[in-house]
Amino acid sequence: MRSRVRSDELFTAAQRWLVGGVNSPVRAFRAVGGNPFFVERAAGCRVWDVDGHEYVDYVLTWGPAILGHAHPRIVTAVQAAAARGTSFGIPNPAEVRMAELICRSVPTIEKVRLCNSGTEACMTAIRLARGFTGRDKIIKFAGCYHGHVDSLLVKAGSGALTFGHPDSAGVPADFAKHTLVLPYNETEPVRAAFAAYPGQIAAIILEPVAGNAGLFLPRPGWLEFLRQITEKEGALLIFDEVMTGFRLAPGGAQQRFGIRPDLTTLGKIIGGGLPVGAIGGRAEIMDHLAPLGPVYQAGTLSGNPLAMAAGITALEELGVETHPPATNPVYQRLEQLGAQLEEGLRQAAQMAGVPLVLNRCGSMFGLYFTSQPVWNLDDALRSDRERFRRFFHGMLEAGIYLAPSPFEAGFLSTAHTDAEIESTVRAAAAVLKTL
Ligand code: KE4
Numbered sequence: 001m002r003s004r005v006r007s008d009e010l011f012t013a014a015q016r017w018l019v020g021g022v023n024s025p026v027r028a029f030r031a032v033g034g035n036p037f038f039v040e041r042a043a044g045c046r047v048w049d050v051d052g053h054e055y056v057d058y059v060l061t062w063g064p065a066i067l068g069h070a071h072p073r074i075v076t077a078v079q080a081a082a083a084r085g086t087s088f089g090i091p092n093p094a095e096v097r098m099a100e101l102i103c104r105s106v107p108t109i110e111k112v113r114l115c116n117s118g119t120e121a122c123m124t125a126i127r128l129a130r131g132f133t134g135r136d137k138i139i140k141f142a143g144c145y146h147g148h149v150d151s152l153l154v155k156a157g158s159g160a161l162t163f164g165h166p167d168s169a170g171v172p173a174d175f176a177k178h179t180l181v182l183p184y185n186e187t188e189p190v191r192a193a194f195a196a197y198p199g200q201i202a203a204i205i206l207e208p209v210a211g212n213a214g215l216f217l218p219r220p221g222w223l224e225f226l227r228q229i230t231e232k233e234g235a236l237l238i239f240d241e242v243m244t245g246f247r248l249a250p251g252g253a254q255q256r257f258g259i260r261p262d263l264t265t266l267g268k269i270i271g272g273g274l275p276v277g278a279i280g281g282r283a284e285i286m287d288h289l290a291p292l293g294p295v296y297q298a299g300t301l302s303g304n305p306l307a308m309a310a311g312i313t314a315l316e317e318l319g320v321e322t323h324p325p326a327t328n329p330v331y332q333r334l335e336q337l338g339a340q341l342e343e344g345l346r347q348a349a350q351m352a353g354v355p356l357v358l359n360r361c362g363s364m365f366g367l368y369f370t371s372q373p374v375w376n377l378d379d380a381l382r383s384d385r386e387r388f389r390r391f392f393h394g395m396l397e398a399g400i401y402l403a404p405s406p407f408e409a410g411f412l413s414t415a416h417t418d419a420e421i422e423s424t425v426r427a428a429a430a431v432l433k434t435l
Helices: 005-017 072-083 093-105 118-133 188-196 222-233 252-257 305-317 329-352 377-381 385-397 418-432
Strands: 039-043 046-049 054-057 111-115 137-141 179-182 201-206 236-240 263-266 277-281 357-361 364-368
Touching: 054 418, 072 305, 093 111, 093 277, 093 305, 111 118, 118 137, 118 201, 118 236, 118 263, 118 277, 179 188, 188 201, 188 222, 201 222, 222 236, 236 252, 252 263, 329 357, 329 364, 329 418, 364 385, 385 418
Parallel strands: 137 179, 137 201, 201 236, 236 263
Antiparallel strands: 039 046, 046 054, 111 277, 263 277, 357 364
16 A cells, blocks of 8 residues: 555644645545545646655546646746736736637637636526526536536435425525426426426526536437527526536537537636636627626636636647647547547456446546446446445556546546556556456
8 A cells, every 4th residue: 555644644734724624525535435645746647646656647637637737838828927917807918818719719609708617607607597588497407517506506306397405505495496407318307397487497507528427428419409499498508618618629518519508618628727717608698797787797816817828828739729620639639548548448347347337528538337328317326336436546556546536527638648548557457356
């Protein structure tokens, strides 16, 4: 076992001052057991902990580090921006450049509002949809996560068409009562909801590829169905692309799947590792936001120059301006790495006789220890979580850092090479045999 004396000391100290020793719950390793390691530094596709252990990183700060950690051009851009001032709260050229890059890259975004997290983006998108349509009710899907927004921290009601109950303490039932939680990848419950609540549903919000319960994909035709029914019923379709934006294609999942949502939320990659979120969509909807319209939204650090410098550099490095999406070499490489990892892990599981479902879309993947396909949260919950825990720790001991939960996605970066994929597959083959 790798001794992590310094990490354990830090975790003890951290728990004195920080709730659970962390600033975001999943980092506490409670889903896999044991103490989290503390990071000393990261570069490329690797992280080093405070005890000097090195790991190949497939979490990539939960998605943003698509170019690897400490990318030299991003570091230089942030250093240069910092020397000119770390925050202005005044319009600045960098936020205009970032907005232009987003609008030119994401097919359906004509105007954008930048904020500071994916949660803020999703919260604003919901408020904007309600303000634009004058309707209150929202449909979300079980297994999708849209940040810690009160009205979206909701679990399914007792009956298919009963409105949601809070999925967190501190969320009043009144905040949840306008949210309907339906099963992902099913059409009938969506039809029934619109039939039961005609003219009352403001929007459907979903992750077009669900990356917050492991990873499951939309069934063929399901996204098209959601687009059609929302158009027919006068509701907005919101794609939460905080994770998939600039990950699955330069224009996100909507470009990959050819669907035109009314609103899109972004985050993670567009911040180049610094705090950024964004809401974007058709100008006629977006112009309902203050100062032009009646839907209020604001933020002290929105358009922060350091975050803009990191994000602009990241999008430039991704080639969003220099290559047509279909032949962008960065995304072709990410697809290749994803396919290699998928093939290698599948073969390793087969050789070990361990039932493993690996769902993948581009450079995002999910692992489930089950022999049944996983298309929604119920399927995911049937997977063997104990086996995942043992696999996670076995891989960690082998120097491979996977997401510390069976219900998180994994990510690849342009800093991963064939060598890392091969060493990861070799490690998995050895660990799978012990499960
Ligand atoms: P943030 O507020 O954490 O920036 O974004 C919330 C959010 C919104 N929408 C989607 C699709 C997301 O994946 C997220 C955040 N993702 C999680 C990872 N599963 C962040 C990790 C964490 O909570 O620590």
